[in-house]
Amino acid sequence: MNHWFLLSxxxxxxxxxxxxxxxxxxxxxxxxxxTLALLVSLGAVVLSVMTLDSEGSLFSGTYKINFFSQxxxxxxxxxxxxxxxxxxxxxxxxxRVGTEYFYFLFxxxxxxxxxxxxxxxxxxxxxxxxxxxxxxxxIPLRKGDGIDAEAGIKYLLMSAAATAVFLYGASLLYGMVxxxxxxxxxxxxxxxxxxxxxxxxxxxxxxxxxxKLAVVPFHFWAPDVYQxxxxxxxxxxxxxxxVVAVAILLRFLPMGEGSAKLVFIxxxxxxxxxxxxxxxxxxxxxxKRLLAYSSxxxxxxxxxxxxxxxxxxxxxxxxxxxxxxxxxxxxxxxITKLSQDGRNLxxxxxxxxxxxxxxxxxxLLLSLFxxxxxxxxxxxxxxxxxxxxxxxxxxxxxxxxxxxMSVVSLYYYLTLIKKAYVDKSDQPLTALSLTWDEQLxxxxxxxxxxxxxxxxxxxxxxxxxxxRAIG
Amino acid sequence: MLEQYFTVFCFLIVSAGFVIMATTMPYLVNPKTKxxxxxxxxxxxxxxxxxxxxxxxxxxxxxxxIFLAFDVEVAFLFPAALAYNSIPGLGVLVxxxxxxxxxxxxxxxxxxxxxxxxx
Numbered sequence: 001m002n003h004w005f006l007l008s009x010x011x012x013x014x015x016x017x018x019x020x021x022x023x024x025x026x027x028x029x030x031x032x033x034x035t036l037a038l039l040v041s042l043g044a045v046v047l048s049v050m051t052l053d054s055e056g057s058l059f060s061g062t063y064k065i066n067f068f069s070q071x072x073x074x075x076x077x078x079x080x081x082x083x084x085x086x087x088x089x090x091x092x093x094x095x096r097v098g099t100e101y102f103y104f105l106f107x108x109x110x111x112x113x114x115x116x117x118x119x120x121x122x123x124x125x126x127x128x129x130x131x132x133x134x135x136x137x138x139i140p141l142r143k144g145d146g147i148d149a150e151a152g153i154k155y156l157l158m159s160a161a162a163t164a165v166f167l168y169g170a171s172l173l174y175g176m177v178x179x180x181x182x183x184x185x186x187x188x189x190x191x192x193x194x195x196x197x198x199x200x201x202x203x204x205x206x207x208x209x210x211x212k213l214a215v216v217p218f219h220f221w222a223p224d225v226y227q228x229x230x231x232x233x234x235x236x237x238x239x240x241x242x243v244v245a246v247a248i249l250l251r252f253l254p255m256g257e258g259s260a261k262l263v264f265i266x267x268x269x270x271x272x273x274x275x276x277x278x279x280x281x282x283x284x285x286x287x288k289r290l291l292a293y294s295s296x297x298x299x300x301x302x303x304x305x306x307x308x309x310x311x312x313x314x315x316x317x318x319x320x321x322x323x324x325x326x327x328x329x330x331x332x333x334x335i336t337k338l339s340q341d342g343r344n345l346x347x348x349x350x351x352x353x354x355x356x357x358x359x360x361x362x363x364l365l366l367s368l369f370x371x372x373x374x375x376x377x378x379x380x381x382x383x384x385x386x387x388x389x390x391x392x393x394x395x396x397x398x399x400x401x402x403x404x405m406s407v408v409s410l411y412y413y414l415t416l417i418k419k420a421y422v423d424k425s426d427q428p429l430t431a432l433s434l435t436w437d438e439q440l441x442x443x444x445x446x447x448x449x450x451x452x453x454x455x456x457x458x459x460x461x462x463x464x465x466x467x468r469a470i471g
Numbered sequence: 472m473l474e475q476y477f478t479v480f481c482f483l484i485v486s487a488g489f490v491i492m493a494t495t496m497p498y499l500v501n502p503k504t505k506x507x508x509x510x511x512x513x514x515x516x517x518x519x520x521x522x523x524x525x526x527x528x529x530x531x532x533x534x535x536x537i538f539l540a541f542d543v544e545v546a547f548l549f550p551a552a553l554a555y556n557s558i559p560g561l562g563v564l565v566x567x568x569x570x571x572x573x574x575x576x577x578x579x580x581x582x583x584x585x586x587x588x589x590x
Contacts, residue, residue: 021576025583172482196475197482 006056006065008047009073010113013080016040017106024099030090037084037102044077044113061181062120068469069117071462072247075322079240080109082329085441087232092342094143101141105236108134112240116247121170121180124248128166128208131244132159135237142230142342151221151228158221162211169204172197186255194259203265206252212245213299214292216272223280226292230342234288235332238295239325246302246321250314254470257309266307267398273300274405281412287335287345290412291328294371297409298324301386304402308389314470315463316385322459323370323378323452330367330445334360337438353420357432361420363442366449372413373406377453385460533586537578544574 004011016036023033052074056065083105093101111131118124136159140152174180176198177188189198207218214222226234256262277297284290302324305317337360338353339345354361370379383406387399434442452459512519551567581587 018573018576021580025580168486195478197478200479 003056003058006051006054006058008051009044009077010110012040012044012047013077013106013110013113017103017110020099020103020106024097024103028095028098030095030098033099033102034084034088037087037106038081040106041077041081041084045074045081048074048077057119059123062123063114063117064119064183065117066469067465068247068250071466072116072243073113075243075325076109076112076240079243079325079329080105082326082333082441083232083236083239085437086235086329086332086336089336089340090230090232090342091340092142092144092230094141097141101138101232104134104138104141107131108138108236109240112244115244116251119182121174121182124182125163125167125170128163131241132163135159135233135241138233138236139225139229141233142228148228151224155221155225158218159211162208162218165204166208169201169207172201173205176201182251189255190257194256194262196261199256199259199261199265202252202256202262206249209245209248209252210269212241213249213302214296215269215299215303216276216296219273219276219296219299222292222296223284223289226288226295227286227344231288231332231336231339234291235329235336238291238328238332242295242299243321243325246317249306250317250466250470253306253309254314263307263309263395266303267395270300270303270307270398271401273297273303274402275300278405278408278412281409284412285346287347287350287416290347290416291331294409294412295328297405298371300405301383301402304390304395304398305386307395307398308386308393310389310393311464311467312389312392313386314467315460316382316389318463318466319385319456319459320382322462323382323449326445326448327367327370327377327379330363330442330449331371333438333441333445334364334367337432337434347416347419350416350419351423352425352429353432355431356429357434359434359439359442360432363446364420365417366446368413368417370449370453372410374410375453377449378456379449379453381453381456385456528589530586530589533581537581537586540574540577544571 019036020033048070051065052070053067054065054070055067057063058065084102087101087105090098090101108131111127111129111134114127114130115124118127136152136156139155140148142148170180173185173189176195177185179185179188189202194202211218211221225237229237253262253266273296277293277295277300281290281293281297284293302317302320305313305320307313308316334353335345336342337357338349350364353364366377370377373379373383375381383402387402390399512523547570548567551563551570555563
């Protein structure tokens, strides 16, 4: 098949990001930029659907197109479309940087789109840096006091450190297999079980992606960055960045299949992520800080799927992350609508939401229930699959611990819901009216959360295909 | 089992040792002469005029950044120029134009934002 067509989603995003760079040095027009970005991201969704079943190898084998990469590209471009839609009201960004916001959003997404296809360390590194550097600029872009710069610098330094560790691990792997090709490296490494050096190298290369997933102890940036970045950028970090990290881990960690040591390390990471994420979230008063700690805990559940190191586990992880993306976007849809001026929401700002806008409150209710894992929503099915995959491999105690922790997590999710539904406000409430597209997205997300929770088979089948296409 | 980690340990020692070496070696081997000239500000072999504790114009900073971008561009164009004749077709030319064009957009951006207007 034509090479240009195989690359079409990435090319579209690349060309459009340059277009935004060009536009940003000319007249500013928020409406125009938003419409253009929405059309381009819709185009990327269409192109990734069209290339979904294609196979290919580009640039002398450094870039692989298969079902694994294309399904992640589809999820990422769907996420991008919703994120652009969330950016219709960028009230806490300086008007002068409105177009630059889209430029960096699209170049970050370009990096994300490239990552699942990279089958070589150097390409992987370049794509990783492309996405990270755009994020370094997006985080402190918010208008206002110095705390944004603080979070930006924190993210920059920690991300740079994580990347350095990744490079160290990659250099060790290269030293062992004498190739930068991931597929060849995987076969060479797994011959006759992993050597101790290979475990260490594998773990070190994964650190950059544990960092993106905010797994304890690589989570320190998460609360500050979530709190300081503007709502849309936080949504970007909370969704697309996690999906990509999982995609890369799905390619790295299977190299260590059947090794007790990797399982042990992953178990430790999962336990601490669950413990610290869930317990720290209880104390938060800022909605986005709460979501940051909740994302740390969710990374813990995801790791349980990796602990299984089996095809069921990978399938469950795929189901988990693809549904987590939409549940999180639903929460951020509520947050961006509720915070018209783009400020951070305290938990008390949710009081009376059910009277101000019943549909928005229902979206919040279902998405938080889904994150907490209450049936029949997608979050429940996701946790169920992850837990069964781990139990099948004999990790009963870990699953028991995760189960207890998910009960703990109910507390803070329900606190937010209680504010929205039960608590009485001492000030008069103003009705929030949703426009037709806001209603449409709300209803779409609600249907997704409910329908794919009751009938998880379709996404699970995709997950099966993903598990087969790894490598 | 444990001795299998010896390789890992060796790598750790070597990589840590490299950093320690690189930072301590200068202390050990540098000339210890202390006189008027050692304390002078190094300015590419030139005598510096006046004190160095002066305020620089902020435009220098942006200027340096843009210079860096084009410095890297030149560094990447050298290998392309060397290999140019061994690859037939106009594909390479298109790639070079694209590469320079993308960096040119950065220059265009800086220009439009008034980086070159010194006030």
